[in-house]
Every structure is written in C-alpha cells, then in structure tokens.
Amino acid sequence: MSDRDILKAAMESTPECLTAEQLESLLDGKHSHPHLAQCARCQAELAMLKSFEAGAPLPDEGAAVAWISAHLDRELEAIKNPARGRLSRPASQSSEPRESWLARAFGLGGMRWILPVAGLTAVAIAGAIMLRPEKAPDLQANAGGQAAIYRSLEIQAVSPVGDLQQVPRELQWHAVPGATAYKVVVMEIDHSVLWTSETKETLAGIPPLVGSKLLPGKPILWQVTALDAQGRVLGSSQVEKFISLSNSSQ
Amino acid sequence: MDTLTIGYGTRDRSRHSKPLAEPKGRNLGAIIDPMSLEHLADEELVARSRSASEVGEREQYVNELFRRNYSRVARWCLRFTADRESAADLAQEIFAKVYQNLSSFQGQSKFTTWLFVIARNHCLNAVRSNVRQATELSADDGDELLLEIPDGAPDAYALAERAASAKMVRTLLNDALDETEKIVFSLHYGDDVPLDTITRLLGLENQSGAKAHIVSAKRKLARLVQQWKARGQYREVL
Numbered sequence: 001m002s003d004r005d006i007l008k009a010a011m012e013s014t015p016e017c018l019t020a021e022q023l024e025s026l027l028d029g030k031h032s033h034p035h036l037a038q039c040a041r042c043q044a045e046l047a048m049l050k051s052f053e054a055g056a057p058l059p060d061e062g063a064a065v066a067w068i069s070a071h072l073d074r075e076l077e078a079i080k081n082p083a084r085g086r087l088s089r090p091a092s093q094s095s096e097p098r099e100s101w102l103a104r105a106f107g108l109g110g111m112r113w114i115l116p117v118a119g120l121t122a123v124a125i126a127g128a129i130m131l132r133p134e135k136a137p138d139l140q141a142n143a144g145g146q147a148a149i150y151r152s153l154e155i156q157a158v159s160p161v162g163d164l165q166q167v168p169r170e171l172q173w174h175a176v177p178g179a180t181a182y183k184v185v186v187m188e189i190d191h192s193v194l195w196t197s198e199t200k201e202t203l204a205g206i207p208p209l210v211g212s213k214l215l216p217g218k219p220i221l222w223q224v225t226a227l228d229a230q231g232r233v234l235g236s237s238q239v240e241k242f243i244s245l246s247n248s249s250q
Numbered sequence: 251m252d253t254l255t256i257g258y259g260t261r262d263r264s265r266h267s268k269p270l271a272e273p274k275g276r277n278l279g280a281i282i283d284p285m286s287l288e289h290l291a292d293e294e295l296v297a298r299s300r301s302a303s304e305v306g307e308r309e310q311y312v313n314e315l316f317r318r319n320y321s322r323v324a325r326w327c328l329r330f331t332a333d334r335e336s337a338a339d340l341a342q343e344i345f346a347k348v349y350q351n352l353s354s355f356q357g358q359s360k361f362t363t364w365l366f367v368i369a370r371n372h373c374l375n376a377v378r379s380n381v382r383q384a385t386e387l388s389a390d391d392g393d394e395l396l397l398e399i400p401d402g403a404p405d406a407y408a409l410a411e412r413a414a415s416a417k418m419v420r421t422l423l424n425d426a427l428d429e430t431e432k433i434v435f436s437l438h439y440g441d442d443v444p445l446d447t448i449t450r451l452l453g454l455e456n457q458s459g460a461k462a463h464i465v466s467a468k469r470k471l472a473r474l475v476q477q478w479k480a481r482g483q484y485r486e487v488l
Contacts, residue, residue, distance in 0.1 A: 004439060010419035011440025020367050021359040040423050044436035051451050052366040057325050058453060064334040068324035071338045072345060076313065079345045192321045195288060196314075207288060 011041050018042045023049050057190050066191030155182075155224050155237040167214045167244045171222055172203040179226035179234055186210065187221040187239075194220070198227075216247045287314040292361035296352060312352070315361070316345055322362065323369055329450035330373040340376055344369050378442050426474040431467040434460045 016035050018026075023046050025031055036042050057065050072079070155176055160168035171184055184204045186195040195210040206214075214220055221241050226234040287295070292315055299311035323344055327337035347368055355364050423432055433452065437443040438460065443451070449459030456462055 006416075006419055007435070007439035010416040010423070011436050012416070020363050024359050024363045038420070038424050040420070040427075040432035040436040041440060043429060044433045044440070047433045047452055048370060048437075049363070049366055051329070051453065052322065052326050052369065053362060054453075057321070058450070061325060061328055064328055064337070065321055065324045067334050068328065068338045068341055069320035072320050072324070072341055073317065075342055076316065079316075079342055080309070080312070080349050082346060193317065196317060197288075209289065 013041060014039075018045070020045075020049070027053060057192065062190030062192075066187075069191070069193065155226055155235055157222075157224065157237045157240045160222075160242040161240050162242060164242055164244050166246055166248045167211050167216075168206060168242065169211070170203050170205045171224065173224045173237060175202050176226040176234055178228055180229045181227045181231075183225045183227060185223050185225075187223075189219045189221060189241075191221065214244055214247075216244050219243050287311070290314075292318070293357055296355055296357075296361060300353070312349065316348075319362070319365060323365070326369050327373060330377060330447055332446065332450065340373060344372050347372065374441055374443070377444065377447065422471060422474060422478075426470040427467050430454075431463045431470070434463040435467055438464060 017039060018033060018035060022033065023042070026033060026036065026046060027050060036046065156174040158172040158174060160171065171186070173182070176182075181198055181200055182202065182204070184195075184197045184199070185193055186206070187193055194213055195207070197204050219241055220243070221239050223237055223239045225236040228234055287310070290298070290311075295311045295315040299308045299315070302308035302311060320341075323341045324337065327340040327344070328334065331337045331340060344365075348365060351368070355361065423435060427435065430452070434445075434448055437448050437451070438445060445460040445464065448454070449461075452460070454460055454463070458465075
C-alpha cells in the first residue's frame with residue numbers, strides 16, 4: 001500500500017463527518033462542532049464551502065467571471081432545454097481526440113462527399129460572381145412588406161455617468177426603435193451583478209436596497225440591453241461607470 | 251425524477267429536515283415585476299417556481315435564481331480550471347444539473363449550500379477524470395509522506411502495515427499539522443485536487459501556494475513519525 005493510498009483511506013468520509021447542512025451552520029464561525037476540530041476532511045469541506053459562499057472574486061478573476069456569467073446568460077435556454085438548444089462546448093474541452101479538418105473530411109466514411117460537394121459549390125459561386133450583372137439591383141425599402149429588421153444597435157445611456165454628487169435614484173437611456181423591453185444590469189467594478197431589472201420604459205428606478213449598496217467613492221457599472229417582442233437582443237449600451245461622491249440620494 | 255442527495259454520504263438526514271415553506275402570495279400573474287423578485291430569497295424563488303401555474307412565470311423565478319448565482323458558480327469553476335472556456339463549460343453543466351434536479355431541493359439547507367454540493371461534486375469529478383491531473387499526481391508521488399522507515403529496519407514492513415490504519419494517520423495529521431496544512435492535505439490526497447487548484451480555491455497568497463503547505467506538512471509528519479517510533483507510540487495509537 002503506497003503512502004497515497006494510506007492517506008486517501010484516512011481522508012475518506014466517516015459516519016461522524018458533518019453533513020452539508022451542519023457545515024452551513026458553522027459558516028459564521030460563531031458555532032463549533034466537536035468533530036470539526038479533529039477531522040481534516042470536514043475542515044476541508046468547510047473551507048470549500050466558505051470559498052464558494054465568499055462574494056468577492058480574487059483580483060485577477062473579475063473579467064473572466066463576468067465573461068462566464070454573460071456566457072451563461074446567453075446559453076440559459078440551452079441549459080434549461082438541452083434537447084432544444086445546443087449546450088455550447090468550447091472545442092478546447094472536447095473529450096474526443098481532435099482531428100484536423102482534412103483528416104475528418106477524408107477519414108470518416110460517411111463524410112467523404114464533403115470535399116467534392118465543397119469543390120462544386122466553390123465553382124458555382126465563382127461562376128455566379130463572374131456572370132453577375134454589372135448594375136446592382138435597386139434597393140427596396142421594406143421589401144416584401146415584412147416587418148423591419150433592426151441591426152444590432154448601441155443604446156445611448158443618459159445617466160448616471162461619471163462622478164455624481166449624490167446616489168442616483170434611476171438609470172436612464174435613449175429609446176431604441178422596435179424595442180419592447182429593456183434589461184438593465186447594475187454591477188460592481190468586478191462585474192459581479194448587484195441588481196438586474198426589466199422594464200418597458202427608458203428609465204429604471206433603483207430600489208432603496210440596491211441604492212444602499214452604492215456607497216460613496218465606490219465605482220459602479222451598469223448596462224442596458226434592448227429586447228424586441230420576441231425577447232431578441234436589439235442592442236446594448238456601453239458598460240457605463242459612475243461614482244457617487246456622497247451617500248445622499250439624487 | 252430521482253432525488254439528488256445533498257451531502258457527502260447516504261446517512262439519514264431527516265433530523266435536519268425543514269420543509270420548504272409555501273410561498274406567500276401565490277396568485278401571481280404570468281408577468282412579474284422584476285423588482286419584486288429582487289427581494290425574494292433564493293429559497294422562496296425555488297418555492298414560487300414550483301407553485302407557479304404558468305410556465306412563463308415559473309421560468310422567471312428560475313431565471314432570477316440562476317442569474318444571481320452565475321458569479322458564484324463561475325468563480326468556483328474558474329478556480330478549478332483556471333481558464334474561462336473550460337470553467338464556462340463546467341458552469342453550464344452545473345446549472346443544467348441544478349435545473350434538472352430543482353424539484354429535489356427540499357429546503358433542508360440554504361439554496362447556495364445545495365448548489366455548492368452539486369458544484370463541488372461536479373468539479374471534483376471533472377478533476378478526477380482529467381488525464382493531466384493523473385500525470386501531476388504521479389509526478390509528485392515519489393516522496394514518502396509518512397513513514398520514512400530506514401531500509402533494513404527489522405520491523406519496517408510491519409510498521410508500514412500498521413501505519414495504513416486510517417485512524418493512526420488521522421491522529422498523526424491532527425497532532426502535527428496546522429489547520430491550513432490539514433485542509434490542503436485533505437483536498438490533495440483525499441480528493442485528488444491539484445495543488446494550483448487548491449491555491450485558488452483557498453485563496454492562498456503565499457508565493458508557492460498550496461505546495462508550500464504540503465512540503466511543510468510532510469516535514470512535520472516525518473518528524474512526528476520519527477518521534478513516535480522512538481517512543482514506541484505506534485502500538486499505542488493502533
């Protein structure tokens with residue numbers, strides 16, 4: 001038996017080990033449990049639970065945490081309905097051994113047709129380009145009489161932006177054509193979310209509870225996203241930043 | 251749907267059982283004022299999502315519950331993987347698991363504790379199945395941690411066999427190591443968590459992170475084992 005096996009056996013959970021619920025009751029440090037003092041495993045579990053519960057990211061984590069949070073928000077429907085949506089998975093994490101595209105094209109029996117088809121497609125596209133008429137077709141506004149399609153827009157934030165004498169009571173921005181709702185997110189400087197809200201107006205009142213978190217001198221970020229009637233994103237504002245210089249409300 | 255066990259074993263935890271409270275004001279319409287969700291505790295969001303009569307209403311509660319926990323899970327996964335794409339993958343899988351098993355949350359703990367158990371188990375399983383980790387573990391396996399029994403000692407084999415007793419090793423650890431060393435030891439050798447992951451998980455700020463604690467712990471253990479051997483304490487402990 002190697003030392004590693006010995007240690008592993010020693011670290012296994014015993015019947016006396018604490019449950020997650022019991023560990024939770026020890027989180028505040030005000031209570032103790034006799035078993036905890038003598039069990040390295042339970043101490044490790046409690047340390048992990050504390051790490052999980054801790055609100056603040058480490059100094060170099062903020063941007064990545066914000067990126068992952070945004071990714072999760074984008075994939076929310078796929079997370080909830082994996083059969084309908086595709087759980088996107090970065091190729092770097094694929095458990096399958098990776099082959100080059102060339103190897104895949106030639107190596108898989110059922111996919112051998114890809115290359116000839118791709119070749120024929122390329123020839124067809126080249127032919128179409130060479131034979132295209134000199135004059136571009138006339139532009140037609142609202143062709144086909146269908147609903148207008150809006151391209152991704154940047155929403156102009158109005159306030160609050162920059163240094164403020166008082167804590168703001170609301171967030172305000174310019175309307176976006178076609179938008180039926182706006183989603184607002186207020187974040188700490190590390191992009192951890194303080195508050196989100198959805199509204200049909202071009203302003204959102206900041207609840208007192210959230211306002212109390214906007215401490216003087218503390219930089220706060222916010223961003224608004226416009227949604228259409230189907231919930232599709234029409235555009236977003238830049239991430240705006242403001243700092244309240246005192247804790248009275250505007 | 252199977253009940254997802256919260257905890258680490260299979261013991262009866264009914265003594266901790268506290269039924270999930272019925273939500274107040276159940277007659278909500280399908281459109282909910284987002285601001286009203288802000289003031290609801292996680293546990294109440296779960297309860298309301300269960301009692302919601304319409305799918306859209308239910309999903310609003312779940313969305314709020316998930317969104318307020320994105321950062322927490324993202325941070326956790328990031329500390330396990332150290333790269334955001336892999337962490338996003340893990341986080342997605344965790345939330346998918348949470349969504350599938352939300353009905354098994356009984357309110358015996360805070361929602362975040364329940365979420366922690368899922369995230370913990372998921373990430374530890376991912377770590378264990380990672381081939382790179384096996385390489386790392388075998389690479390630092392050459393050192394003898396506990397016994398350091400000199401070659402030719404007449405009772406070396408018997409001593410090693412006795413040292414296999416988990417009880418003795420636990421006593422050793424308790425006697426020799428400080429709290430951080432015990433935690434690092436437990437995570438590294440008990441749960442196979444790589445040292446750099448432990449450094450991030452525990453937020454260790456010393457230069458060598460968890461590795462320094464392992465080195466220090468090994469030294470202390472070796473010293474204590476020698477003392478025990480000199481005093482013949484092995485037999486007493488066993």
